[in-house]
Amino acid sequence: MLRTHTCGELNMSHLGQSVTLCGWVQKLRDLGGTTFIDVRDRYGLTQLILNTESDVTLRDLGKDLGREFVIKVSGKVLERTSKNPRIPTGDIEIGVEELEVLNAAKIPPFLIEDETDGGEELRARYRYLDLRRNPLRNNLVLRHKMAQEIRKYLDGFGFIEVETPVLIKSTPEGARDFVVPSRMNPGEFYALPQSPQTFKQLLMVSGFDRYFQIVKCFRDEDLRADRQPEFTQIDCELSFIEQEDILNIFEGMTRHLFSTVKGIQLDNFARMQYADAMRLYGSDKPDLRFGMEFVELNDIVKGKGFGIFDNAELVVGINAKGCAEYTRKQIDELTEWLKRPQIGATGLIYCRYNNDGTLKSSVDKFYNEDELTNWAAAFEAEKGDLMLILAGQTDKVRKQMNELRLEIGGRLGLRDKDKFAPLWVVDFPLLEWDEESGRYHAMHHPFTSPKPEDIALLDTEPGSVRANAYDLVINGTEIGGGSIRIHEKGLQSLMFKHLGFSPEEAQKQFGFLLDAFEYGAPPHGGIAFGFDRLCSIFAGLDSIRDVMAFPKNNSGRDIMIDSPSVISPEQMKELNITTTL
């Protein structure tokens, strides 16, 4: 090794030892005759002291040094006169006897510090420099630890990691596939997997019993801050189990991660039916770090001549605790915020429970103080609270109220990044109506099983059939989801039929799976976690970008390596393709 120690480990117990360190120059201070250098590596920071008055060689070398130079230094561990209790090496410094520049460095385009001055674009171009900063490095170290602990936990429960193929078959279902032209099979294409779903089910048919894989998946969708064309899934499948077993095992895994990686002991996870999540929070991934449940008001507000309420399918509100003193202007701003196209609410009704005990609403014309007192009772409102109410079509108004609840929760400081509220949402609908195509789609995917007691409803009331499907939600973010699968050819074919597949299409696309179900498929189910998302929650980040080493931007580009890029006509010829631009 070029070094005897790292820059993060020396302390008083090493006093007097001769050591050699390698690392990057973080800081240089020339105090005239003495130069102090902070040298940095992955493990920490160590102060070097160079007596440049007496040592001409060191003086000359020291003169040429700059930030981010890579150096190798040898010397003795000395006690510092002025100690720095904030870093583990803060009690010592190295009295440098030899210094070697291993590589020079140009002045970096932005500060390599926890807080940097570089813009997003510039840091993306020099991602390898951005990754030198502690926050990013810590994210990737965290990610490594999480992956290790996940593997340890699942191995302990008898799961086997099996690699499934990356070059698979394109299917017309779901979001867009990335495709790969095959040179050896002219005119044909592989597809990159959106998930290893069918392969893991085939592994169950093979008797693997408990499978997992931490695996890259791909989706050619328009990108947002929390989406990337390639992402990583913790993909799991089990045989001979019921939903309850899956919830227990993966609640255990999540608790194990929080415990080993963050030192946090979580209570048992809350569970909630999909229908209740929608009714109480207007979302299938409610943020349970705070309450602020929806209050449905149809029974007490209708029939008083206020058309907006009378004509609404649902009148629903939340109690913004302690917000009675919101000014008219603040409420107007909130109303405007709710009117943005992303949310689309048409108007916000409010009722203040003033500190003097009076009630004041924006609809006083229609509701007298007695009626408002009933409202306050329904909201369990107290003096100082502000009741916020929306009305309209049930699904829409719930979504709008969900946004408002999250916004108010954020303003009230109820969405603390260091607090974690995990929740299982269960009993999802099997199908959801798609306006655009005018037919039902699988809410999860076509392999999810209906609840046995609901199968009879498939023909008459498909929208109310519940699935054996479940999501794990933490702090309002879906981090995992899964289901008990169909394992019988007949039921699977019925599902395909309800999803609008002709028998021929179903056979063409999923014939191998339907065939497999005829050769002894065991009852099975599974779950998949978004590993990037999970890491970002552990790291306290909103976006998944900074838990990935080399993410792509919103146009799917890696601007560091300048990819994607054009390929040569020869290369296209070999692949029997051409561009149509």
Added chain:
Amino acid sequence: MLRTHTCGELNMSHLGQSVTLCGWVQKLRDLGGTTFIDVRDRYGLTQLILNTESDVTLRDLGKDLGREFVIKVSGKVLERTSKNPRIPTGDIEIGVEELEVLNAAKIPPFLIEDETDGGEELRARYRYLDLRRNPLRNNLVLRHKMAQEIRKYLDGFGFIEVETPVLIKSTPEGARDFVVPSRMNPGEFYALPQSPQTFKQLLMVSGFDRYFQIVKCFRDEDLRADRQPEFTQIDCELSFIEQEDILNIFEGMTRHLFSTVKGIQLDNFARMQYADAMRLYGSDKPDLRFGMEFVELNDIVKGKGFGIFDNAELVVGINAKGCAEYTRKQIDELTEWLKRPQIGATGLIYCRYNNDGTLKSSVDKFYNEDELTNWAAAFEAEKGDLMLILAGQTDKVRKQMNELRLEIGGRLGLRDKDKFAPLWVVDFPLLEWDEESGRYHAMHHPFTSPKPEDIALLDTEPGSVRANAYDLVINGTEIGGGSIRIHEKGLQSLMFKHLGFSPEEAQKQFGFLLDAFEYGAPPHGGIAFGFDRLCSIFAGLDSIRDVMAFPKNNSGRDIMIDSPSVISPEQMKELNITTTL
């Protein structure tokens, strides 16, 4: 859970317990009034006994059962009258009280037994059934264990697993890239990585210090038994180290794997210079399970009027111990075997050291007994040995003799699959001459550093520059290779120049790496192992196919899912491509 136990765990300690098992029907024997069933899962086999005389329900259920049906049975653990000591559950059987068919099964297209009757094509089509067989399942369990132990070992040495991108940039270097059209960037393509080489080097520039990844890589090459379009690499990189450190750490990893996974304690690994490997074994990956080193004969055979030897650049032989009694016919067959186009030797000279002490060669006309005695001394031959000699151009004749040595070693039973002979081959040449393109190619890759003392030769004698490069070979198979990398822009640019890149091309393809080297790149190096190959060696297999769950065939097809396949015109239109067929 649907079961209380697995089919591999019940024994005498469970006698009398009520248990429930799930699994597949392996075997059915109806003995009139009593039916025996072997039920199988991943964990083992358990015998069930059904009293079909007294229990009408069981009788009816039992009648319909067939091989590979999935069943759930409950009953009591009983002591067997006739025990089977070959399986862990052989002392007990389950007296079945309840039986439920979880799924029926058609008759499988081939036997689900250790030795099957299914042909390769049929088993590939029903891979999910082939994977039920013990040998295949054991391979994948082995692979899982190996991956776990590799991660444990590397984590213990401070390595961090970092995921690098799968959608990267196509480069004109090396073997063929798979490409992926980008919908968001019309006319442009991503490429799938042949290795994460440049990314891991950038991680070193970022200060990650010790990186690894078990990662899928892709190469669009013509396929053989031991090649697949997608394969898995154990990819590693370290900073501030020298070659010796890398050899030690990864020799340690390999020994750890052998010890924990196979219970084999390996001695210290042999080391050999590339030049010696070529001279003594005619190969950069010699199989050291046996000796049979080459004997160079130029000094003792030339100048006796035998033109083939006199005109040869190299005359070289091996001593086939104990083979003196090979018949003329056997030797002729060997000669024909050597003449096949894959090997291309023109003629085989032999000399028998007969048991009676006489020496008999195929070139007696030119060499008398005294001279043959000199040969025997050079070969350290004894009575009963057979000397086999080839002559010709050095590189060619060494390759041919390598083939012959392996063949004879195999015939003599010296290539035992349960014996392991690991070897580090070091000091590879930096460049190799490519006849086709008429220029030098990088033997490893363009990022490998020359030995400092040889840099001066780059301009004058490029072919004799040695690299800081090393391979790990086990039993004649290369399972890993790596190098100390170039970390200075100047030297890297010089290498690109010698590889025929113009400065503009170098900047266009690898500008991001050249730029990175200017911002403080540390000295670094690494290694990558072929994980599939390593698994196949551990499993005692010649091909990597059966250590992969879903391999492709020689045409790059997955015949189970029927991939690759055509995609729709709409899909191509979205991607701005079309086929040119």
